[in-house]
Amino acid sequence: MNANHFNILSNKIVFLMLTILPVGGGFVYAFLYSIGTIGILNNGFTLSHWVNVLTDTSFWFSLGYSFYIAIVSVSISILLALTIVLFWKKSLVSNNSIVSYLLYIPLCFPAIVVALFSFQVWSKSGLISRIVSHLGILTEITSFPDLTNDTYGFSILYSCILMITPFFAILFSNLYKQEQIDHLKNIAMSLGATKTQALFKIVLPVILKKAKITISLFIVFVMSSYEIPLLLGRQNPQMISVLAIQKLQRFNLNDIPQAYAIACLYMIFIGLILYFLFFSKSSTQLSVSPLKRNFDD
Amino acid sequence: MIRKALIPVFMLMVTFPIALLLLLSFGKSWVYPNIFPDQFTLQHWNDIYQINSELLMVTLKSIGISLGVSSVVTLLSFFSSKHISYSVYKSRWLFLAYIPYVFSPVILAATLQFYFTFVDVSGTFFGVILAQLFITYPFGVLIFSNFWNPRIKAIAELSNTLGGNSWITFYKVVLPLSKGVLLLCFFQVFLISWFEYGLTALIGVGKIKTLTLSVFQYIQEANIFLAALASCLLIIPPMILLYLNKRFIFTNQQTI
Numbered sequence: 091m092n093a094n095h096f097n098i099l100s101n102k103i104v105f106l107m108l109t110i111l112p113v114g115g116g117f118v119y120a121f122l123y124s125i126g127t128i129g130i131l132n133n134g135f136t137l138s139h140w141v142n143v144l145t146d147t148s149f150w151f152s153l154g155y156s157f158y159i160a161i162v163s164v165s166i167s168i169l170l171a172l173t174i175v176l177f178w179k180k181s182l183v184s185n186n187s188i189v190s191y192l193l194y195i196p197l198c199f200p201a202i203v204v205a206l207f208s209f210q211v212w213s214k215s216g217l218i219s220r221i222v223s224h225l226g227i228l229t230e231i232t233s234f235p236d237l238t239n240d241t242y243g244f245s246i247l248y249s250c251i252l253m254i255t256p257f258f259a260i261l262f263s264n265l266y267k268q269e270q271i272d273h274l275k276n277i278a279m280s281l282g283a284t285k286t287q288a289l290f291k292i293v294l295p296v297i298l299k300k301a302k303i304t305i306s307l308f309i310v311f312v313m314s315s316y317e318i319p320l321l322l323g324r325q326n327p328q329m330i331s332v333l334a335i336q337k338l339q340r341f342n343l344n345d346i347p348q349a350y351a352i353a354c355l356y357m358i359f360i361g362l363i364l365y366f367l368f369f370s371k372s373s374t375q376l377s378v379s380p381l382k383r384n385f386d387d
Numbered sequence: 388m389i390r391k392a393l394i395p396v397f398m399l400m401v402t403f404p405i406a407l408l409l410l411l412s413f414g415k416s417w418v419y420p421n422i423f424p425d426q427f428t429l430q431h432w433n434d435i436y437q438i439n440s441e442l443l444m445v446t447l448k449s450i451g452i453s454l455g456v457s458s459v460v461t462l463l464s465f466f467s468s469k470h471i472s473y474s475v476y477k478s479r480w481l482f483l484a485y486i487p488y489v490f491s492p493v494i495l496a497a498t499l500q501f502y503f504t505f506v507d508v509s510g511t512f513f514g515v516i517l518a519q520l521f522i523t524y525p526f527g528v529l530i531f532s533n534f535w536n537p538r539i540k541a542i543a544e545l546s547n548t549l550g551g552n553s554w555i556t557f558y559k560v561v562l563p564l565s566k567g568v569l570l571l572c573f574f575q576v577f578l579i580s581w582f583e584y585g586l587t588a589l590i591g592v593g594k595i596k597t598l599t600l601s602v603f604q605y606i607q608e609a610n611i612f613l614a615a616l617a618s619c620l621l622i623i624p625p626m627i628l629l630y631l632n633k634r635f636i637f638t639n640q641q642t643i
Binding site: 231 | 393394398401402407422470485498501520521524581582606614622
């Protein structure tokens with residue numbers, strides 16, 4: 091083996107040790123724990139924990155609730171980001187304008203800070219409640235609606251939108267430039283298309299088609315959110331990461347195998363989505379964003 | 388005209404969270420229904436500069452962890468990514484890198500907690516850095532996978548053909564070309580590590596306290612003023628980095 095082969099091999103071993111080994115090792119441990127093979131109170135092989143999780147409505151509610159939060163927040167963010175990009179496209183394309191600088195500011199906020207900010211704005215004793223009270227609309231603090239730790243996840247949605255919109259706006263403005271959409275639009279209009287037709291037949295389809303993989307990844311990232319629902323969510327329904335971790339950290343040791351079964355299901359679910367995104371015929375180069383970590387820390 | 392007029396409104400919306408958190412960080416009491424805190428104090432900010440200040444120590448520790456993680460990841464992933472990007476099975480290797488990238492770090496940490504306890508690195512500085520490597524290293528590989536393209540390979544091969552050995556090719560040709568992407572990776576990984584909460588909380592088991600953990604602790608203690616102060620400390624470094632990132636790296640990348 092020459093030095094070059096050794097170099098390639100050692101780098102690939104480092105890669106496998108830092109990527110697949112932790113995920114694989116974690117999955118094996120979680121799976122063995124969930125089927126009762128290892129663990130403090132486990133007495134041998136059993137599928138009862140998996141049956142409990144799969145027949146428990148709280149797991150399915152949690153999955154559905156996570157999906158609802160992800161779809162709603164990503165959809166609203168796309169609409170807002172498209173509005174920002176189309177409204178300020180000239181400023182954003184120039185890349186040195188004040189708008190393009192402003193879009194980067196929210197990227198500096200970790201999820202926990204956004205969650206704290208949302209709580210200080212929307213809680214019963216928050217800023218909005220105080221302003222409404224000063225305006226004389228509110229007679230007492232309890233009359234203010236529940237906008238944090240509420241069933242519909244209002245403040246979770248607000249926080250997610252606050253974090254995703256700037257990222258999508260930056261992504262869309264880059265795509266607008268890369269795909270020379272202005273040029274395409276001008277050609278369409280010189281061939282007789284109206285402004286509305288150019289928008290709905292050229293601009294939006296090109297941007298959304300190019301961004302569809304990133305949008306799909308963001309749905310997965312938001313579904314895995316942890317800190318935001320931990321601070322702003324409620325006990326029931328919970329988002330999937332919060333449900334798994336709370337089951338793991340409860341005093342009831344019998345909940346631990348169920349937590350690991352949920353973790354396994356989550357891992358399988360993410361693996362399948364990623365496989366589909368990566369190897370589907372229409373898949374293009376996936377993009378990476380540090381913002382993702384803001385969600386599911 | 389309307390576009391220009393709306394820019395200040397947009398600016399206000401974007402900077403409002405910073406303004407509110409800054410205001411609260413100077414607050415002492417905020418009785419309902421007052422819109423602004425009733426009393427202001429410089430004490431919280433002054434306390435940071437005390438030698439034994441807990442927040443100062445936590446900030447320094449967070450900086451240490453983030454600098455350590457970003458340095459190691461930038462170095463390791465730069466070379467790993469080269470061999471992966473030039474591999475015949477590039478897409479399969481990149482798929483493997485995407486798995487930990489897409490995963491929820493907190494769930495990954497939950498499944499790894501046993502191993503960290505077993506090798507006795509749970510609750511240690513090293514343990515937290517190692518755990519953060521698992522989520523940031525794949526990210527680094529993915530960033531560099533765009534850099535190691537056929538053009539860079541062709542330039543390196545040209546240098547070899549013209550008589551440069553592998554060290555000269557790397558030092559005089561590849562490294563100058565990669566300065567921008569190296570800095571980009573370093574900054575981005577620093578941010579990921581700086582923002583990290585769930586994984587650090589589980590692997591650090593409360594012994595390794597970072598700024599994100601402090602924010603959460605202050606919120607649980609219902610001390611919104613210190614939570615706001617810790618939040619301000621969390622926002623400042625990313626703002627400086629993103630400014631440098633946007634001002635220098637993006638501009639450089641456009642000229643490469």
